[in-house]
Amino acid sequence: MVSWIDGVIAAVVVLAAFRGRATGALRQVGNWVGFATGFIIGTWCAPPLAHHVSSATWRPLTAIGIVVVVSFLGAALGRLCGGAAHHSLRQMHLGSLDASVGAGVGVVSALLSCWLLAGVLVNAPWFSLAGGISQSKILVALDHVMPPVPTVEAKLASLFRGADFPSVFADIVAPSVPTVTTPSSGVTSLQVGNRSAAVLKVIASGACGASHEGTAFVIGRNEVVTNAHVIAGASMVRVNGQRAQVRLVDIRDDLAVLSVSTGTLPVLQLIDPPARGTATAVVGYPLDGPLTVTPSAFAGLITARSRDLYGGATFDRSLAVLNAAVQPGNSGSPVFVNGHVIGIVVSRSTSQDTTAYAVPSAVIRADLAKVNFAATVSTGACIAN
Structure with missing residues (x-):
């Protein structure tokens, strides 16, 4: 199926070819260099400026507006410089060559x-919009030959995702995984058993003047795990109303380990991912509501090129793909199979509302082995809200 985005890109390319011939190569080069320079400057300065906007709806739109204005100012300046060079070529009787290359x-x-x-x-x-971009054959082809989007652009893009579900992909087009059938609610309940008491609500306050909610689960005596993006920048973290101590923050795999009294709550066991298509269950507190069991199914493991929470350098990471309709607040939710945990929900797709991503159990185990329970660590800087 052809994406509507491909139709838009094709129309833009055809118009650009005609306009390029009429304008000439040097004006085009000047325009592009100016635009690219303005784009880089705009994406660098837009996030900190947009943080002064209190509305979460208007913040990303303000950032985009800043980038557009600065980019077009750069393009106008570049076009003036290119125009002077174009005039020189015409005087040298090379105008037709300039037009062809244009x-x-x-x-x-x-x-x-x-x-x-x-x-x-x-x-x-x-x-x-995100679905059209992900299904675009033109953008897929470009993504295969181009490097990851620039770091400054990744930071700008994070304003759209905010602290609810940060992006887990450095590439424009996410890896494709065939869907699997989501189980019925009855089958889903069997995956959790009597272990839901070990799933707790996290409230992190003070991050850039806001608070965020998420989910955590008991992974050891007085030890719970959640996502790093849930607590990023927070001055206080509470788990089921109790103040928690932060013992580990992993900004690459988006994990955090907290210390809090767990009393007699059951300790959940980590197991390796099951066969593709296995019924699973996501248990958490979507939209800051009550404990909710969401039907899901394990669609497979992927290796994705990603960035850390703050849009740093790229690296490869392992992710579990789920058929699950997760919501903000599900960050940190355990993914159950037969009462055991195969991963922790970390994000969802921007193009498919029933596709979610989880950090696999092997990655959680590796982080647990690094924890120093005698030390408290910082929650780090806040993420765009």
């Missing part, structure tokens, strides 16, 4: 512009 420059510029823009908009909270 068509190609226009096409390349249009494709690069679409790729850069898609790197931001794929994180937008509109499934139709």
Whole structure:
């Protein structure tokens, strides 16, 4: 199926070719260099400026507006410089050559512009837009030959995702995994058994003047695990109303280990992921509500190119893919199979509302082995809210 985004890109490319021929190569190069310079400057300065906007709805739109204005100012300046060079070529009777090359420059510029823009908009909270980008054959082809989107652009894109579900992919197009059938509620309940008491609510306050809720689960005596993005930047973390101590924060795999009194609550056991298609259950506190069991199914493990919570350098990570309709508040939710845990929910797809991602049990085990329970660590910097 052809994505509507491909139709838009094709139209932009055709128009760019005609306009490029009429404008000439040097004006196009000047325009593109100016635009790219403005884009980089805009994406660098937009996030800190947008943080002054209190509305979570207007904050990313303000950032996009800043980037657009600075980019077009850069393009206008570059076009002036390119125009002077174009005039010199015409005086040398090389105008026809400049026009011919201009068509190609226009096409390349249009494709690069679409790729850069898609790197931001794929994180937008509109499934139709993000879905169109993810299904675009043109963008998939570009993604295969281009490096990851620039770090400054990744930081800008994080304004769309905020602290609810940070992006787990550095590439524009997420790896594709065939869907599996989500089980019925009856089958789902069997996966949890009597272990739901070990699933706790986390409230993290003071992060950039806001508070965030999430889920944690008991992984040892007086030891719980959640996502690092749930507590990032918080001055106080409470688990089921009790103040917790932060023992480990892993910003690469998005995990945090907390100390809090767990009394007689059951300790959950980690097991390796099951066969593809196995019925699972996500247990947590979606939308800051009551404890909820969400039907899910294990769709497989993937290796994805990712970034840390703050949009740093890229690295490869392992992720479990689930068919599950998770919501904000499900961050940190355990994924159950027969009363045991195969992973912890970390994010969801921007293009499919029934696809979620989890950190596999092997990664959780590796982090638990690093914990020093005699030391308290910082929650780090807050993430765009």
